[in-house]
Amino acid sequence: MGVPDDTAPAPALHPFLRDRWSTRLFDANHRLDDGALAQLLEAARWSPSAGNSQPWAFLVTRRGDAAHRRFVATLSRGNTSWVPAASAVLVSAYRAGDDEDPSLTYSDYAAYDLGQSVxxxxxxxxxxxxxxxQFAGFDHDAVTEAFAVPPAWKVTTGIAIxxxxxxxxxxxPSLREREERPRVRKEFAEFVFGERFGEPVVLD
Ligand SMILES: Cc1cc2nc3c(=O)[nH]c(=O)nc-3n(C[C@H](O)[C@H](O)[C@H](O)COP(=O)(O)O)c2cc1C
Structure with missing residues (x-):
């Protein structure tokens, strides 16, 4: 049960999943063209959502543009050392409330749907x-204000690409050191259950 080595994904995983990790070493000379950006957003667009509600929105900022400068100014200290080098940063938001009455929950699954689209x-x-x-370390209120995000929408994550x-x-060197740290995950027994919550399922 579980993966044999908790510092690396199982080799049989699809390479797109196996080889993914959250780098902090972006190439500041790379430019992401709009065609590539549109393809990424197309992937988000076609993800499933509760009742096909599609309760997501993305603010697009590209390194060098005014929106990017505005966003970068809101970064937490720990994220200023690596986020600005990424070619683009999207800011994700989900529809949390009703347009008329932002205190009414729009959908119990909106945050789930946004996460899945990302x-x-x-x-x-x-x-x-x-x-x-992906990262959460930035001033969400400042972004909400700077980008005129309506009250019904909840700014959620930055997505450095x-x-x-x-x-x-x-x-x-400190970014390199973080990059080289072993990646760890919980064992299946901690989160995959069978007969009762907390009781590990047995997988052959
Ligand atoms: C919602 C969310 C918030 C995160 N916030 C930050 C952040 O502020 N700074 C950061 O360096 N990484 C952040 N991360 C990245 C996680 O630390 C990273 O995904 C996790 O350690 C697993 O590593 P991996 O993606 O390389 O497998 C965040 C990821 C998610 C999904």
Whole structure:
């Protein structure tokens, strides 16, 4: 049961899933063209959602443009060392409330649906040789204000997209060190259950 090595995904996983990780070493010379960006957004667009509600929205910022500068100014300290080098940063939001009355919940599954749409985008990016690193470390209120996000919408994550540096030898040593840390995951027994919640299922 479980994966044999908890520092790397099982080799039999599809390579787009197996080889994905959240790099912090983006190539600041790489440009993401609008065609590629549209393909990524198309992947998000075609993901499933409760009642086909599609309760997601994305703000597009590209390194060098005014929106990107506005977004980068809201980053938490820990994320300023790597996010700005990514070719583009999307800001994700989901429809949390009703337009008329933002205090009414729009859908119990809106956050789930947004997450799934980003997961699809991530796999599409991997298939295109791109890296994605999602992050929550930025000032959500400042972004809401700076981008005029309506009250019914909840700004959720930043999605840094780009190419990873081919040669990481010149990169910031602390970023390299984080990049090389073993990746760990819970064992199946901690989250895959059978007869009762908490009781691990037996898989042959
Ligand atoms: C909702 C969310 C918020 C995250 N916030 C940050 C963040 O602020 N800074 C950061 O460096 N990584 C952030 N991450 C990346 C996670 O730390 C990363 O996905 C996790 O450690 C697993 O590593 P992996 O994606 O390389 O497998 C976030 C990921 C998610 C999904």
């Amino acid at each position: 997961a699809h985008l991530t796999v599409q990016a991997q298939s295109m040789g791109l890296h994605v690193h 780009g190419r990873r540096l081919d040669d990481i030898s010149g990169a910031d």
